[in-house]
Amino acid sequence: MSDTSYDIIIIGGGPGGYVAAIRAAQLGFKTAVVEKSHLGGICLNWGCIPTKALLRSAEIYHYMEHAKDYGLSASGVGFDINAVIQRSRGVASQLSTGVGFLMKKNKIDVIWGKATLSAPGKLKVEAAENAPKGALGGGDYAAKNIIIATGARPRALPGIEPDKKLIWTYFEALKPDRMPKSLLVMGSGAIGIEFASFYRTLGAEVTVVEVMPQILPVEDHEIAAHVRKRLEKQGMKILTDAKVAGVKKNADSVTATVVTKDGKSQEITADRMISAVGVQGNIEGLGLEALGVKTDRGCIVTDGLGRTNVPGLYAIGDVAGPPMLAHKAEHEGVICVEGIKGLHVHPMDKAKIPGCTYCNPQVASVGLTENKAKEAGRKIRVGRFPFIGNGKAIALGEPEGLVKTIFDAETGELIGAHMVGAEVTELIQGFVVAMNLETTEEDLMHTVFPHPTLSETMHESVLDAYGRVIHT
Template sequence: MANLYDIIVIGGGPGGYVAAIRAAQLGFRAAVVEREHLGGICLNWGCIPTKALLRSAEIYHYMEHAKDYGLSAQGIGFDAAAIVQRSRGVSGRLNGGVGMLLKKNKVDVIWGEAAITKPGEVVVTATKKPAMQPQTPAPKGILEPGTYQAKHIIIATGARPRVLPGIEPDGKLIWTYFEAMVPQAMPKSLLVMGSGAIGMEFASFYRTLGAEVTVVEVLPQILPVEDAEIATLARKRFEKQGMKIFTGAKVTKVEKSANSVTATVDDGKGGTQTITAERMISAVGVVGNIENLGLEKLGVKIERGVIVTDGLGRTNVPGIYAIGDVAGAPMLAHKAEHEGVICVETIKGLHTHPMDKAKIPGCTYCNPQIASVGLTEAKAKEQGYDIRVGRFPFVGNGKAIALGEPDGLVKTIFDKKTGQLLGAHMIGAEVTELIQGFVIAMNLETTEEELIHAVFPHPTLSETMHESVMDAYGRVIHI
């Protein structure tokens, strides 16, 4: 039967398309149902285009500071439309690449919105244009809506911005990350509600390009999932750049005028103040796309807005699986991809084990960059570990000095009893590229002794990682 598959994946984002390709590699007949754009939010409206925007801001920053490098540059400026156009072009290129990868692996793509009418059956209807997202036309050669069968159905529908009652984004004055990525003009002032990765990346982008930026965070520290010491250093850097940051504070009301918003902020200390800005970004997290899939009727277990799985992608209903953001935190593309592989290999009957979420790295691509994996110092103590903590500042690293990037820190946390690396936390230039070294070390159950005896190349930023480990054991050399 033409409409019969071994595996149907609902959602063509990072988790979905990777799961489908892995399924094809293992000999399954696989299909992906996608309603809007291959590559999902990450590729089209998240991870990738934001990095393109931030790269433009980074280059602009270096141009502004050309004299620090013995260079001269006059008449420095930027074209907001061209910055956005470059970002969209990067996404478009990769979007097409995902389509080619699926075709190469003989994965069918069905264009439309899917609902699971019963175990083993997916009904796909024509895509309805979402309110907040531009719709991508269905590529040529894509299968049409209809009824499809598969023994295994993987839900990989991702997530969307969380909306707070009374502070709903309107696409003009109050933005989500969709509008923040394609501004028609650069606002002179910006209020960012939420200081997680999304909020701080946009705060960094717009501040670098000259906007007056204010960040309001309800929790006691910005970047709430990060180690407190790293978050404190980040805040100092952001404030030095001119950002205004309020923590332990909450936006309680927003009033709109023709071209600005005025927010009433409860400062958490019994006082209130008003903040007026041309635009506001709501970056208070995301929620899973679990609606209109038929899950309630099928009895699929849902808790706190996400689908419950057993760690291998299996839900409580046989033949139905969930991966990625819709299956819960951490809501990261690389977590979704790995979950997709684990899920499909479990279906195949290969030896698999649940992903250790404590070993999933997190990265924030603001200026300065922030990256981490494992336990924070506070969490390690909370879990009863007797710990050793090592620190090494970028100012003691030759490569960082040569790059003109002396502000940074690498922090490592070890179990004093066993030498196990419990966590690593970094702030500074290119730390999002460095963190994988600690991720590999943790997955290989490397101890401090092995890390100390590893030879790191010189001169590199990675030497800060080595020195941080040595500092935890009283052997640091360069501070």
């Protein structure tokens, strides 16, 4: 095998790509990753990680502002937006460097540049300008197996395209030139609500516009309603069943025309606007058309093991379709590589992929919502437990929250879990494990949860579904 020939080449060094590469190396494959800009992809550099760093700063600031609620005193509380951003970028840089270390540790070649499929099993790479000195770059490469993991980019609406100055994507929202006094957020999915929460906590006047009837449209209706109430209590303005019909750019602000479902319109002026209307897979310019790769609605069509309709060509992560989440991409990468190796693997079960939103309050969920379960014709039992009934939540000063569990009434199978409140993004994995183990209500009711912990709300929610709740 020549220096430019590999067992597996992965196009894209994001969470899906680099995890797939590491697993491939563990299984003995000669492996390379093609990356055009930053190892770690959008997630580590411009998405999941740096946004959590920003939100952590906002959280600490919130606690400092409310020190008296904990019997403490703090004066002169403030923030330096540049320092907040610098910390966030430092966290991202540290993790991206860590991925580079993992590539070296696992003897994975990193080819710096933009890859195009030139023929089955063959790639042409155009060298990247920011390639490290002495690194592999432009040229022709070959592999028995090629995995596409090129991620996604912000979606833009015609006529309301981001300009990086007045209308931002998450890229600009992560590194504002100054702290805006007012902000309009178009879209209330996880990205939109997280940025809305961050900027509102730091004092900006924030308005969120959502075309659907509820914010966080993929979440259970009760959870979304709870979040909306909490955000509005914090001073955020939220318009649902509404759309931004047009935007006028001023010298240093934007004026949006917002039209509601009933046809009424209003103009909202803000310093800056964030377009958070979703993301789309990066499938252009890869040479897919020439090879006859099947796509659908902007994504590469794959089976549950990442295989496309072209032998030896695979796709994982955002380009392989929703949910467009880093942890989904990572798991797909492992499944894909283990399938190539011939190991016995289970196809991806998208019904058991958790979703998390790191606003204040946090939101986490897995499985079917109550409405989706009913639409599917399932007979269900639903349990609920409020944080106000939990000792740890009260001690933390976080008594507002809710855990909701959904069971199949005939089998006792846990088919959905939905949570809002402090640290629920850390709690949800308990329900994810339970669902993967095909746990029933009996198993969960007989499980001993430690006291005092927030996890007891999970237990009580299960008990409530079967008329056995203790603390309400």
